[in-house]
Amino acid sequence: MPTTLTMVVDQMVAPVPGGIGRYTEEMTKALILTAPRNCQVEGIVSSLPPEKIADVETRLPGLAELHKTTLARRELSAAWQLGLVAGYGDGMVHSPTLLAPLVRHNRAYDRKQTVVTIHDTLAWTHPKSLTPTSVSFTKSMAKRAKKHADAIVVPTHAVAEQLAEIIDFGDRVRVIPGAVGSGLQLTSDAEWRAGNLELPDEYILTFGTLDPRRGLLSLISGLGATDAPDLPVLVIGPDSWGDLTLASVADEAGLPEGRVRSLGFLSDADLAVVLDRATVFVYPSIREGFGLPLVEALSFGTPVVHSDDPALVEVAGGAGLVVERGGKKGYPERLAEAIAQVLDDSDLRSRLSVAGSDRARAFSWRDSAERVWQLHADL
Template sequence: MSTTLRVVVDQVVAHVPGPLGRYTLDLANAIVAAAPAGCEVEGIVSSSPPEDYERIQGLIPGLAGLYKTTLARRELAAAWQLGITTSPGGGMIHGTSLFAPLRRHDRDTGDTQVVVTVHDVLAWKHPEALTSASVAWQKAMMKRARKHADAVVVPTHALASDLQAIADFGDRVRVIGTAARSGLVLGADADLRAVRLGLPKEFVVMAGSLEPRNGLVDALAALGRPGVPDVPVVVLGPSTWGDQHVAEVAEESGVAPNRIRCLDLDDPRDLAVVLHRALAFIAPAHDDAVGSALIEAFALGTPVIHSDVPAYVEISGGAGLVVPVGVADDGYADRLAAAITSLVSDRALADRLALSGSDRGRAFSWRDSGERVWQLHADL
């Protein structure tokens, strides 16, 4: 008789899968690939059109089957929030987020295990970044997790610390890192992709929106400082945030709008071309609990400049150029400007960071993450 681990894969076919959908897909495939002898993996999905079921089976080909709930995603989220719906029953269940059937069970017997994953604590630290409904749902599910989850997975020790300050899970928190998204590889058509994307010959790249915590405004201000090399900038993210536009904010900072190009990329092969050809990847965030963007830059051998937020320092492991955020209005943009100038102007420094980053990138793999998930459930 085989042992079955059921993984909540619903986000893969959500209307907007986003980063959580990519994480779910990559981790689910890694769990399937790492399954020990005599073990199999099933998916849990909300009531969906038949083509969505087929899509999941195609994207995660090693699944032994799908448990299809009777409720659609929205209704299922509300039901699981209240703990009033049926679930796949006992056994091992792994939630790739807080979206999981959390209910009372005997955690001592090990017959039933429910593990959830926390990717951020925005609902507590930056509720303005979410809708009020999302904040309420996350807080309610966190309460249920505290009562009923056998373990809580987080991607970094930095987030583990933040989480414990919000909800005391004792020794139930486990750190299982992530890796670069699947498909992030350079193909033979890299030159054609660069032309199609309109990439300049030389440029720096950064990711995120103009939301203050992302630090994009600070980085644009840094690029507009006197003496900073006049290099083009590729922003991986939306061109607007509220009524603010990246090009306008850049111009106010002294960066000519024609130096700015915003790209919202879905194809990982396009992202690979952008990262690989960049002079530097700049990660200026004031707060980031995951730091997966750094892992992807390292994977492509791109020199990285990053702030000193704990998750970045943890992931970088000294492979990037660290810039202290400090406190508001204390010269963060000036420190970023100095770091950008030194890296762009010093080829030897850039080469050293590219090499150390490439070495660091090898420390992260989905295979390792999948094996750690199986080990976690075995320990439970």
């Protein structure tokens, strides 16, 4: 019989899959493609209608089998927090999140191993960036992981160091990064898409929400200075966060109406066009676990300006222009100065473009999947 690695793929069908849903799909596809001889990948998902089960199976070609639990997502989460796994913790189990059948076991005798993934430490450091339910779930399952997980995957050494200050996982932490999605490519209708999105000839591109942790408030504030660059600002993300809107924040910063515009959430084909044509990509986030949008921008050779958050510095690897956060005071001005530096120096833009394309090649789903297979083999 083949050796089976079972992936918990439920994040793919979460109400808001988000970046972790994309991570789950890409990692699972890569694990299928890189499966060693006599190994296969199966999946676990919560109770879903037949059409959603079929959709998951279609998106994961080569999946040996998809196991549907008897519980819906919310009930499954509650059960697994209590350690009620109903037989789903057998064999090699890998979860791209903390949603996992974590129970007491002995790898040598039970032939069980469970690996979970912790993408960031926001539940502890920036709980207001998450829902109370998400914070509670993360902390609860992290405690179970400390007791029962055989290994914990994190995307960066920065997260590993931050996590070590919160929970002592000993030597069980492994750093395995993500990568750019396989579908993020320019298509033959790129020109039409650019017109449909009403992209300016030149623009500053950024990503995120108005959650203070994302740094967009500082970016917009900095661009309101009289000597700041005056290019349009396009935001990949929603137009509002709580009571804040991009229009109100821009107005407060003294920016003219329409200068800052939300693009919402984009398809891969549209996102590729927006990234490819941006004059500069700015990632001002105060705290990240990995920063996939930064890698996506680098992959298109778009000059990148980013904060000195440890995870972003690690991921960019010197391919972007780093801006010191240094608290709130001075950060908006420093962001605007860095953007102006890139816009005013064609040689710098060229160097950042070449360095970015080169750095992005350091991340691949194949490499990450092979490291996951090796991790389970080592266990």
